[in-house]
Amino acid sequence: xxxxxxxxxxxxxxxxxxxxxxxxxxxxxxxxxxxxxxxxxxxxxxxxxxxxxxxxxxxxxxxxxxxxxxxxxxxxxxxxxxxxxxxxxxxxxxxxxxxxxxxxxxxxxxxxxxxxxxxxxxxxxxxxxxxxxxxxxxxxxxxxxxxxxxxxxxxxxxxxxxxxxxxxxxxxxxxxxxxxxxxxxxxxxxxxxxxxxxxxxxxxxxxxxxxxxxxxxxxxxxxxxxxxxxxxxxxxxxxxxxxxxxxxxxxxxxxxxxxxxxxxxxxxxxxxxxxxxxxx
Amino acid sequence: xxxxxxxxxxxxxxxxxxxxxxxxxxxxxxxxxxxxxxxxxxxxxxxxxxxxxxxxxxxxxxxxxxxxxxxxxxxxxxxxxxxxxxxxxxxxxxxxxxxxxxxxxxxxxxxxxxxxxxxxxxxxxxxxxxxxxxxxxxxxxxxxxxxxxxxxxxxxxxxxxxxxxxxxxxxxxxxxxxxxxxxxxxxxxxxxxxxxxxxxxxxxxxxxxxxxxxxxxxxxxxxxxxxxxxxxxxxxxxxxxxxxxxxxxxxxxxxxxxxxxxxxxxxxxxxx
Numbered sequence: 001x002x003x004x005x006x007x008x009x010x011x012x013x014x015x016x017x018x019x020x021x022x023x024x025x026x027x028x029x030x031x032x033x034x035x036x037x038x039x040x041x042x043x044x045x046x047x048x049x050x051x052x053x054x055x056x057x058x059x060x061x062x063x064x065x066x067x068x069x070x071x072x073x074x075x076x077x078x079x080x081x082x083x084x085x086x087x088x089x090x091x092x093x094x095x096x097x098x099x100x101x102x103x104x105x106x107x108x109x110x111x112x113x114x115x116x117x118x119x120x121x122x123x124x125x126x127x128x129x130x131x132x133x134x135x136x137x138x139x140x141x142x143x144x145x146x147x148x149x150x151x152x153x154x155x156x157x158x159x160x161x162x163x164x165x166x167x168x169x170x171x172x173x174x175x176x177x178x179x180x181x182x183x184x185x186x187x188x189x190x191x192x193x194x195x196x197x198x199x200x201x202x203x204x205x206x207x208x209x210x211x212x213x214x215x216x217x218x219x220x221x222x223x224x225x226x227x228x229x230x231x232x233x234x235x236x237x238x239x240x241x242x243x244x245x246x247x248x249x250x251x252x253x254x255x256x257x258x259x260x261x262x263x264x265x266x267x268x269x270x271x272x273x274x275x276x277x278x279x280x
Numbered sequence: 281x282x283x284x285x286x287x288x289x290x291x292x293x294x295x296x297x298x299x300x301x302x303x304x305x306x307x308x309x310x311x312x313x314x315x316x317x318x319x320x321x322x323x324x325x326x327x328x329x330x331x332x333x334x335x336x337x338x339x340x341x342x343x344x345x346x347x348x349x350x351x352x353x354x355x356x357x358x359x360x361x362x363x364x365x366x367x368x369x370x371x372x373x374x375x376x377x378x379x380x381x382x383x384x385x386x387x388x389x390x391x392x393x394x395x396x397x398x399x400x401x402x403x404x405x406x407x408x409x410x411x412x413x414x415x416x417x418x419x420x421x422x423x424x425x426x427x428x429x430x431x432x433x434x435x436x437x438x439x440x441x442x443x444x445x446x447x448x449x450x451x452x453x454x455x456x457x458x459x460x461x462x463x464x465x466x467x468x469x470x471x472x473x474x475x476x477x478x479x480x481x482x483x484x485x486x487x488x489x490x491x492x493x494x495x496x497x498x499x500x501x502x503x504x505x506x507x508x509x510x511x512x513x514x515x516x517x518x519x520x521x522x523x524x525x526x527x528x529x530x531x532x533x534x535x536x537x538x539x540x541x542x543x544x545x546x547x548x549x550x551x552x
Contacts (some may be wrong), residue, residue, distance in 0.1 A: 031373060148391055154384035159374055162363045163431070166335050166444070168355020169387045210373040214418035219373040 006239040014133055015125045015235055015246075021140040022192045023201055023231035025185045028147045030206025031216070035158045039203045041157060044092040045183040046198040049190040050075045050121055051103030057108050063119075064191065068139075071183035074099065079176040123194030123247050125235065132191070139188055145179055155216060173272070183218060188203060192231070195249050200251040201227050208258040211265035230254040251277030287358060287441045287474065288313050288346030289334060294343035296326060296333065296522055302498045303329055309493060309502050311474055316465065316488045318505075319478045321495035321517070327478045330495070331444045334476065335359065348441065355387060360435035360473075362445040362464075364426050365452055370420035376430045377415040380405055383434035405433040409463060429463065442447030442469070445477045448449075449484055459485045465490075482509065483530050510531070 033042055044217045049067040052074075056066010074095065081091045117126070128136075145155075156164040157171045165171045182202075189198045205226035209219045234250030241249075289311035296303045301324030311317050318463050319327045332338040333345060345352060347359070360383070361411065368374075380402055383385035385392045394402075406412045410427040413439040414422055428448055435443060446465065449457040464489040477485055482492070482505065494501045496517045501508055508514075509531050514522040522535035 035372060113517075123342065148390055152382075152385055152388055152390075155374075156382045159368070159372065159382070160363070160377065162366075162446075163361055163382075163434070165337065166331075166359075166361035166363070167387050168336075210371055214373050214375045216374055216378055265443060 003236070005106060005239045009124050012235075012239055013058075014128045014130070016232060018125060018128045018133055018136050019192055019231040019235050020228060021136045023227035024224055025140045025143045025210075026189050026198075026201040027205055027227035028144060028220065029126055029178075029182055029185050030202055030223040030227065031209065031219045032154060033159055033182065033203055033211055034194050034206045035155075036175075036178075038088075038182065040089050040178065041092055041182060042079075042199055042202045043070060044096040045074050046186040046190050046195045046202075048099040048103075049187045049195050051099045051106065052104045052187070054090070054106040054110065055215045057112070058106050061112075064135065067187045067190065068184065071187040072180065073170060075176075075180040075183035079179050086094075117187035118226065119191075119194075121195045123190070123192055124196065124218075125192045125246055125260040128191070136191075139184060143181055143185055143188075146177070150177060168187050172184075193250050197247050197251050200254040201231060204254040205230065208254075211258075212268070223246060226254070230257065289348075289442065289476070290344075291472070292401045293343040294333075295341045296329060296338070297341040300328070304495055304500050305498055307500050309491075311476065311491070312472055314468070314472050315490040316468060316485070316492060317491045318482060318485050318489045319476060319493045319495065320480070320482060321343045322396065322497070325495040325497060327495060329448055330493075331446055331476065331478060332516050333363070334442075334444060357438065358441040360437075360440035362428070362431050362435045362443065362444045362448045364450045365424045365431075367424065368420045368422075368427065370418075372418065372420045374419055375416050376426075377402060377406065377420065379419055379430050380411075380434045380437060381419075382551075383437035385482055401437065402459055405437045405499075406430075408533045409433040423456075424452050424461060428452065428456070428537065430464060432460070432467065436471065440471070441473055442521075443473055445475065445479075447478055447480065449479065449481070454484075455475065461485050462490065466539045486529070486531065500510060505531075 033039060048070060052067040053063035055067070055070060056063045060066065061209015078091055081095070082088065083091055088188070113214040115155055135218045142184055153164070154168070154174050157169050158173050161171050173236045184197050184203060189201050193201060206219065206223040208226055209222035213219050213222060230250050233249075233253045237253075238246035239248040287541060290305050291309045292309040294309075295305045297318050312373075319330055321327055329338060333348055334352055335342060336354040336356060347356065381394070383396060383405075385453075386404065403412070406415045409432050411426065411429045411433060414426055419427060424428070431448070443464070448464075449460060454458060461484050464475060464477075475529060478498045482489070486523070487504060489505050491502060492505050494508050494517060499517050501513055501517055511522060514524055514533065514535075518535070520535060525532045525534065
């Protein structure tokens with residue numbers, strides 16, 4: 001089968017559009033995830049999408065709706081139990097452990113096909129329906145609008161929370177809003193690359209971008225670009241290979257970009273040196 | 281930058297209780313427009329809380345406070361703020377220039393594009409603190425002194441009339457301390473703004489200070505440095521025997537401050 005044939009099929013086109021939407025949202029939140037040291041929050045909330053999906057299956061037979069509602073619950077729970085930095089990481093660990101246990105219990109109560117829930121763990125992008133696509137589109141649009149709206153105060157609060165608070169920024173409230181956006185984005189991404197691999201779209205591209213630029217706007221643009229390249233490139237590669245899951249290629253491309261940026265960044269930094277950047 | 285009309289700060293019978301503990305009581309203080317006020321005292325005496333009151337982040341338990349004739353309000357654009365120096369992480373994706381820009385539109389929601397005059401203003405702010413040379417370097421790679429210069433540029437961007445500083449010299453070495461205070465004072469005179477400066481150590485700011493506000497557990501004293509830094513006044517404040525010595529142009533406090541200095545590294549963690 002050739003790639004051109006696949007690209008004309010609706011399932012592949014759906015997948016490409018879904019992949020682009022998810023990559024765009026992940027690329028947008030990525031720089032803030034890196035700046036705020038929230039990689040574990042991404043991992044935690046994405047794994048808990050499994051619990052949400054299981055709950056959705058048992059209660060309403062709808063894993064996606066369950067995962068999205070679950071994301072909101074998890075975000076509120078982490079924001080309320082709270083803390084910053086290490087304390088927040090412990091809170092996430094606590095919620096994550098309990099949540100996964102609850103997910104397993106829920107799944108044992110479900111007597112239908114459990115594939116719908118396990119798909120959340122590994123991603124099922126070629127199974128994206130038109131309805132799911134619409135949901136992704138609305139969610140992706142909402143995430144973009146919110147991120148654009150809170151961008152500057154969130155940057156202020158992430159870089160220098162003490163000064164931001166003094167200047168009237170509602171640092172805690174913004175943190176909670178960002179956590180909510182993060183949880184929804186991650187849940188969305190989980191359906192494409194799977195819960196276990198979400199970090200490759202929500203963290204890796206931004207981490208790569210910060211290696212080669214310190215300009216906040218450029219970092220966001222690069223982060224979105226890298227996420228798009230990884231997601232779309234991974235999908236196309238998977239179609240061409242016809243037997244390997246896209247997750248494998250997406251994470252592979254994402255990692256390759258990161259390694260390249262790291263090498264480039266290190267080379268540039270040692271070539272320029274601090275003395276050249278900063279005249280005494 | 282055009283000189284701003286400096287504003288006065290007035291406290292009348294100001295009392296603040298925090299978690300059942302009395303920080304200060306019946307505090308009366310007028311900060312004259314354009315003056316340099318140093319706020320001193322041991323850890324936990326409510327120095328930072330004083331700034332939070334002026335910033336509209338905390339309310340008084342009793343009494344009255346006004347900033348430029350109005351009750352303090354959160355996000356007051358007339359107030360600039362310089363914090364303690366805390367090292368930025370090396371990989372933080374932000375340059376000196378971006379940090380300074382936050383002083384202009386950091387708290388603002390929505391998409392904002394810099395206008396040409398904004399850019400010129402940022403460049404001018406960078407130039408006045410001597411930071412143009414490293415404005416495009418990632419802040420995580422800069423020294424503590426360089427970071428504090430950027431923070432001063434940020435704090436004074438826009439039309440500020442009052443500058444609040446919370447231990448901006450902490451963790452800076454003496455030469456940087458001297459540089460940063462001299463810079464602050466120069467900008468104060470050029471812009472005609474008032475400065476409230478919370479500090480552990482009177483000596484670095486002594487040449488510039490008009491008024492000292494000394495807070496100890498529940499008690500306070502305010503006045504010119506020469507009136508406050510006497511053995512009698514400080515002994516009365518601390519309720520124990522304190523000796524104030526003058527060695528050359530420095531003030532050395534023996535008794536209360538020793539313990540204070542021992543707590544130096546702790547202070548950043550606790551008060552911050």
